[in-house]
Amino acid sequence: MEEIVRVNNLVKRYKDLIALDNFSFSIKKGEIFGLLGPNGSGKSTTINCILSLLTYDKGEVYLFGEKMNVNRNDIKKRIGLIGQNVAVFNELSVYENIDFFCGLYINDKATRRKYVEDALEFTGLNDYRKKSPKKLSGGLIRRLNIACGIAHKPELIIFDEPTVAVDPQSRNNILEGIKDLNKNGATVIYTSHYMEEVEEICSRILIMDKGHEICQGTADELKGQIKNTENVILNVKYIDESDLEGLKKIHHVYSVKYADKVLTIRFSGGKHNISHVLDYISEHSINYERIYSELPTLNDVFLEITGKELRD
Amino acid sequence: MLLYKAFFKIVKKNLPMILMYVSIILMITLISKVSLEKSAEERRALKYDIIVENKDDSEISKELCTYLSKIHNVTDKKLTRDQIKEKIFYEEILSYIVIPKGFGDSFETDGDLKPESLYDENMPVGMSVNMQINTWLNSVKNYQKLGLSLKESVEKCDETLNPDSYVHLETSKKNEKSLTESVFNYLPYGILSAILLSILPVFSSFNEEKKNQRILAAGLPATKRNLYFALASISLAMILLIVFDAIGSIAGGPEIMFTKTWWFVILNTLCYVICASLLALMISNIFNLNNTGVSIVTNIVGLGFSFLGGTFVPLEYLGDEAKIIGKFTPNYWYSTANDYIFQGKNMSNILLCFGLQLIIGVALFCVGLTVAKVRKKA
Ligand SMILES: Nc1ncnc2c1ncn2[C@@H]1O[C@H](COP(=O)(O)OP(=O)(O)OP(=O)(O)O)[C@@H](O)[C@H]1O
Ligand SMILES: [Mg+2]
Numbered sequence: 113m114e115e116i117v118r119v120n121n122l123v124k125r126y127k128d129l130i131a132l133d134n135f136s137f138s139i140k141k142g143e144i145f146g147l148l149g150p151n152g153s154g155k156s157t158t159i160n161c162i163l164s165l166l167t168y169d170k171g172e173v174y175l176f177g178e179k180m181n182v183n184r185n186d187i188k189k190r191i192g193l194i195g196q197n198v199a200v201f202n203e204l205s206v207y208e209n210i211d212f213f214c215g216l217y218i219n220d221k222a223t224r225r226k227y228v229e230d231a232l233e234f235t236g237l238n239d240y241r242k243k244s245p246k247k248l249s250g251g252l253i254r255r256l257n258i259a260c261g262i263a264h265k266p267e268l269i270i271f272d273e274p275t276v277a278v279d280p281q282s283r284n285n286i287l288e289g290i291k292d293l294n295k296n297g298a299t300v301i302y303t304s305h306y307m308e309e310v311e312e313i314c315s316r317i318l319i320m321d322k323g324h325e326i327c328q329g330t331a332d333e334l335k336g337q338i339k340n341t342e343n344v345i346l347n348v349k350y351i352d353e354s355d356l357e358g359l360k361k362i363h364h365v366y367s368v369k370y371a372d373k374v375l376t377i378r379f380s381g382g383k384h385n386i387s388h389v390l391d392y393i394s395e396h397s398i399n400y401e402r403i404y405s406e407l408p409t410l411n412d413v414f415l416e417i418t419g420k421e422l423r424d
Numbered sequence: 425m426l427l428y429k430a431f432f433k434i435v436k437k438n439l440p441m442i443l444m445y446v447s448i449i450l451m452i453t454l455i456s457k458v459s460l461e462k463s464a465e466e467r468r469a470l471k472y473d474i475i476v477e478n479k480d481d482s483e484i485s486k487e488l489c490t491y492l493s494k495i496h497n498v499t500d501k502k503l504t505r506d507q508i509k510e511k512i513f514y515e516e517i518l519s520y521i522v523i524p525k526g527f528g529d530s531f532e533t534d535g536d537l538k539p540e541s542l543y544d545e546n547m548p549v550g551m552s553v554n555m556q557i558n559t560w561l562n563s564v565k566n567y568q569k570l571g572l573s574l575k576e577s578v579e580k581c582d583e584t585l586n587p588d589s590y591v592h593l594e595t596s597k598k599n600e601k602s603l604t605e606s607v608f609n610y611l612p613y614g615i616l617s618a619i620l621l622s623i624l625p626v627f628s629s630f631n632e633e634k635k636n637q638r639i640l641a642a643g644l645p646a647t648k649r650n651l652y653f654a655l656a657s658i659s660l661a662m663i664l665l666i667v668f669d670a671i672g673s674i675a676g677g678p679e680i681m682f683t684k685t686w687w688f689v690i691l692n693t694l695c696y697v698i699c700a701s702l703l704a705l706m707i708s709n710i711f712n713l714n715n716t717g718v719s720i721v722t723n724i725v726g727l728g729f730s731f732l733g734g735t736f737v738p739l740e741y742l743g744d745e746a747k748i749i750g751k752f753t754p755n756y757w758y759s760t761a762n763d764y765i766f767q768g769k770n771m772s773n774i775l776l777c778f779g780l781q782l783i784i785g786v787a788l789f790c791v792g793l794t795v796a797k798v799r800k801k802a
Contacts, residue, residue, distance in 0.1 A: 160637075165640055165641060186643070188641060188643030189642070191641070193638065193641040195634060195637065199632075199637070201430070203433065203434040203437040203625075208430075208433065212430050213642070216639060216642035216643075216644050260638075
């Protein structure tokens with residue numbers, strides 16, 4: 113498969129802070145590549161370096177097999193960027209905004225008109241075409257932001273946290289849209305600190321922290337790498353220290369944590385783990401409100417490797 | 425074309441504010457025109473049609489006749505009582521004045537014999553001519569008492585008395601010419617404000633970091649962008665120039681159009697527009713303004729330059745310190761050039777003022793570029 117993006121040993125410093133620390137990865141054609149990391153881990157910095165919007169101290173970037181630099185406007189034309197912040201003209205209408213940003217890539221007027229219509233259709237903004245962005249709701253303005261970035265039908269689309277501060281319905285809308293774009297042939301880079309989203313749409317995920325890679329692979333591969341296989345979670349008002357020790361002795365349990373009235377019991381392997389927990393609880397008459405079992409998430413992957421939660 | 429169009433679409437959003445400044449200039453023009461016409465009318469009203477019949481042939485009676493003919497429209501027809509009454513009744517004349525025989529002698533001695541004045545009792549203004557005569561005679565007498573000859577006394581009266589009639593006549597002439605002059609003197613306020621209000625929002629919108637990044641990501645070369653914006657700014661400046669020059673020219677009337685003075689005045693506004701545009705570019709290079717910022721800067725710069733540069737207050741009324749600061753504004757040199765043009769000063773003086781406006785503009789622009797460059801490095 114053709115390699116669309118290749119990043120080699122990227123180093124980016126902001127004065128004393130090392131934002132990217134010998135960061136490398138590559139993306140193949142047709143992938144939805146997820147860049148997952150907590151706030152400040154260097155996701156946006158990576159994107160900006162890939163597009164030569166930022167200068168970097170070391171390393172190389174190859175796009176579509178060619179070396180990227182600030183003057184490669186021809187390469188830039190094949191990419192669509194949907195930035196972390198909404199960047200549209202409040203002075204222009206929805207239609208005019210899409211037309212303007214599309215016009216930066218597409219000169220031919222007839223083609224452009226068609227592309228703008230496609231983008232309006234795709235993002236469901238047809239009914240709002242004459243409106244000013246100032247009058248759009250938060251979810252709609254995000255969609256406009258996306259429409260402006262994809263109207264020119266780029267081969268590589270980069271989304272930098274497009275769902276921050278978006279209601280669940282619009283979020284699903286956006287995620288479905290990204291899947292559709294990918295089906296139509298676009299390669300996608302998707303950055304986020306929401307693991308559920310990344311897990312839902314990405315074909316391959318790279319988890320990063322402090323400017324370097326933690327691990328990468330498909331969601332299943334990543335989860336397969338860790339010892340955690342199941343978590344049993346209980347809402348408990350009160351529990352004795354001795355019971356925490358007791359729970360730890362259940363077969364396959366490797367960690368028991370009680371915080372904010374939530375008891376988390378982590379298992380590595382084993383079957384019917386939840387019934388063993390229930391047995392212990394009824395034996396020791398511990399009162400609980402809710403009990404459920406959960407398969408490991410990307411958060412557990414992050415936790416196990418870095419020792420901290422993905423979300424603060 | 426894309427950028428050119430986007431530029432004007434954003435300008436269009438601010439059109440109401442820009443039009444406000446156009447209408448301010450229109451208002452100033454109208455007010456100047458109305459007040460000039462009103463004072464001209466008042467002056468005309470001061471001049472009445474009267475008839476003077478001089479039966480005396482002394483020096484003083486002749487001087488009195490001369491004086492009256494200076495301040496009123498005097499005829500010296502001799503009429504019968506009935507004819508006089510008729511003329512006064514139909515308001516063809518305000519009053520009929522008879523200087524009786526022996527008036528000259530009486531004036532030099534007891535002063536009992538006075539010019540007789542006939543007027544309509546129902547029109548109190550008729551009295552005013554009477555009063556003017558008395559005042560004049562008293563003044564002449566007083567000057568004579570100081571030892572001046574009759575001729576000298578009369579001259580003194582010409583100087584001191586009735587200043588309104590003389591001064592008015594002179595200033596009225598000057599003012600009529602200077603409706604154009606004063607309107608063109610006000611134009612910089614409108615031009616500068618309108619240019620700032622139209623150019624600044626466009627640049628701050630495009631320079632906004634996130635949008636700028638998006639445009640950079642699209643691979644639009646900076647040179648292309650600057651070129652289109654320069655073209656758009658020039659077109660915009662020319663449109664505003666035409667609008668404001670049209671206001672000034674219409675106020676001046678058809679007589680002034682395409683005269684040498686007019687061409688100079690137009691050139692002066694052109695220099696000013698160039699300087700104002702360069703100033704706008706400097707500001708947008710240095711500051712990233714939001715809408716409120718734009719209107720604050722427009723007000724401060726527009727008003728500040730106008731006060732310091734003699735747009736609102738004539739240069740000769742400015743204090744020395746203000747003048748020194750004022751010299752760094754293009755408005756100062758615009759106003760000076762405007763004065764020179766209407767005073768008919770020689771060409772080199774005028775051209776110097778044009779040049780200074782352009783130099784100030786280029787200097788401001790360079791400051792903006794330097795600041796932007798220094799900041800980009802940091
Ligand atoms: N212009 C800058 N100057 C100095 N430090 C910066 C600058 N931009 C980013 N940083 C720092 O670089 C690090 C990486 O920032 P970056 O924006 O890439 O993170 P991110 O993963 O995109 O985070 P988020 O999820 O909050 O968007 C952070 O510690 C940030 O504080
Ligand atoms: Mg970011």
